[in-house]
Amino acid sequence: MSYYDIDSILTDAEKIPCTFQLDIPDLGYLDNNPGQALKSGTKIALPLWLAEMLAIANLGDDIDQDKSFVSFELPAAVGNDVVQALKADPRAVPLRDQSPHFYGLATHMMDLSEEQELGSVLRKTFVTRAAEIALHARKVGGTTGSKGGPAEEASNLGVGGAGEEFLRGLDEWERKLFRKAHDGSKAGKEWMDSVKKR
């Protein structure tokens, strides 16, 4: 993954709920309490990159060696409710509403936490939704339309018809997949048309 990968940067900027483990002077403004110390036990949403560093680093104190600055929980996007909904029907959950970088966030959280179940649920979700995405990618742009004409000339990212709701709920990984699948069938169709004209 490139250092300048914009999706990776945006995934790192996603906020996750953290609980501070100790009092920190003059940081009260983070909790709408300027001029005061940030109390231990305060819950604040921190960006993933910062939360990761604070959670892994320990205090360097002889007494509190196992204690870190913050402890974090799973964000709502990959919380229990969402996982249960994905188990029931992966296609019915609009992942983009949970997080535009759902899979990026989820895989990152899998690295940090020891959630065993999340991996298998994510894998099943991705594969099931991928089949649906490929179906829509083939349909969009009127590949199945018979007569030709302006309706067939859809843009590369155009959406329409019954699957609009589903396509709106795709996260970034899935959008990329959609684009790849659509480019493939579009190129195939163009080649077929060029054969016909020759």
Place this chain on the structure above:
Amino acid sequence: MTRCATWRPKRKLNLLRSIIRFSPRLSSPVQSQDSAALIRRANIVTPPWLLHPVSLSSIINRETKEDPVAFSPPPPPPSRAIPFRTRHRPALGREQRGCKPRPAVPALLHRRRAGRISTITLARGSRGAARRDDMPAPAGEVRSLMRDLVEVRAAKLRSSTSAFEGFGDGLMSLTGVGAMELAESRGFVLGVVDGVGKIGASAEATRREGEEAGGRRDDDEESDEDMGI
């Protein structure tokens, strides 16, 4: 790869005789069997079975009902596909002597080589369906059957990714899949493999860590036992 096609010269092609060794004198509109790769200046005639609803329906039936998993078998390899290279075919002698090929009976045409399809023939078929007027069936019917066939095969290729749900099930026979179909689905399938790999990488790392930790503990216990503790 060379494929066999029936073609019809657009005009008198004496020059081609140097390339096509076994062909008789070519004058329009004689039909002859030759390698499709050599022929750029001729009209390739769509195989009649490809434009016949009966053979098309039988292929669709086989793809959907008889064997919903595998694809229809591909055309035979070139050595068998080009008749003038096989020595024991009687047609060779006829062609060499300059005889015209046997007349084709329209009623039986759809039986010839039916079922052995490739994407090239599908493309050829759709071109034929677009141009020909003397089709044995209404063009709309043939076109819709052909579209059905293309969609059925594309759906099969897409469904191959559902095997990634479990571990170690990613195998699928691609025998009979055309290069064009493969090219169409390549980006998508690679994208799915990539995504599943990324998701699996962290799960795999966690599992390995757990195994290593477990293994270390076992070693400790064994060494404890060795020492009689």
